[in-house]
Amino acid sequence: MYRKFAGTGGRFAQKAMMDELFNRDWFGWLPDISPWAYLPSQTVAVSAVFAGAGTAILSRYTADLGHLSVPIKYGTLFIAALLANWLLSDLRLPLDADLQAPIVYAFVGITIASLGLMILLRRERA
Numbered sequence: 001m002y003r004k005f006a007g008t009g010g011r012f013a014q015k016a017m018m019d020e021l022f023n024r025d026w027f028g029w030l031p032d033i034s035p036w037a038y039l040p041s042q043t044v045a046v047s048a049v050f051a052g053a054g055t056a057i058l059s060r061y062t063a064d065l066g067h068l069s070v071p072i073k074y075g076t077l078f079i080a081a082l083l084a085n086w087l088l089s090d091l092r093l094p095l096d097a098d099l100q101a102p103i104v105y106a107f108v109g110i111t112i113a114s115l116g117l118m119i120l121l122r123r124e125r126a
Helices: 003-008 011-022 041-058 066-087 100-120
Strands: none
Touching (some): 041 100
16 A cells, blocks of 8 residues: 555655644544533643642552552542542632542542552551
């Protein structure tokens, strides 16, 4: 298919393959769950930042699991922050709904998840 463009140094073929790879709807077969699972982009960003900070703090108080310790803790806190933002999004607080409320909701989710992680991954006393 791309043989006729061989004289152009392969740039056209490479561009065509990249367009085919990146301009395709890979998840078109999934059902549309956006009305139920919609979160604004700033909510995801706030959750990612505070999950990272929570992971750094939590690493001091929990056991080390090796190389997977930080990704497991970060993933748990990030999912908890997103889940808390999703579940508490209908709760109306006297805060700015764009930034302040997602921060409070992320703190709630991260606090609950970190307490669970601290119970499960207790640091051994020497």
